[in-house]
Amino acid sequence: MNNADLTEIYRATLAKWGEEAQYDQMVEECAELIAGLKHFKRDRVGAEAIINELADVTLMVGQLTWMFGPDRVEAAITAKLEKLRALLAAPEAR
Template sequence: MMKHEEIYRATLAKWGEQAQYDQAVEECAELIAALKHFRREKIDAAAVISELADVTLMIGQLTYMFGPDEVEKAVAVKLSKLHNLLET
């Protein structure tokens, strides 16, 4: 089985960066719609989980594209801000 990075590299080689940006936007939109439907009890949790899995894969792809170290640093900053908010 291919590792995530190998799959991300192959995806970029096959479809290119622009297509991956568009795909990420599409998957996020589908998750948004699924969450709204879930709140109204039109779909079950499994449907939300499926969309969440798609978004998770796209976040992995985007992280690979923009640089895992840079993303990790940004996440650390955001977590620190969140922690500070929780303490106030």
């Protein structure tokens, strides 16, 4: 799916359900992923369940990224990656 298709879906979703519902949906999808991961660790669900929850969260991340501004989110990601690189390069503390 290309960016134009995703943008159209994001616009339609926001028009149909509104901002507050999208925030609530993200919280719900994250909670389902968290619960799924706990079940996966205890061998109560398989990888496919986690993959499905990851897909839901990924779609909501796209929606919220679009809502808050892709440039702003990308800048934050860049800053976080720079911090992570610095942490990985630092010598281990003993």
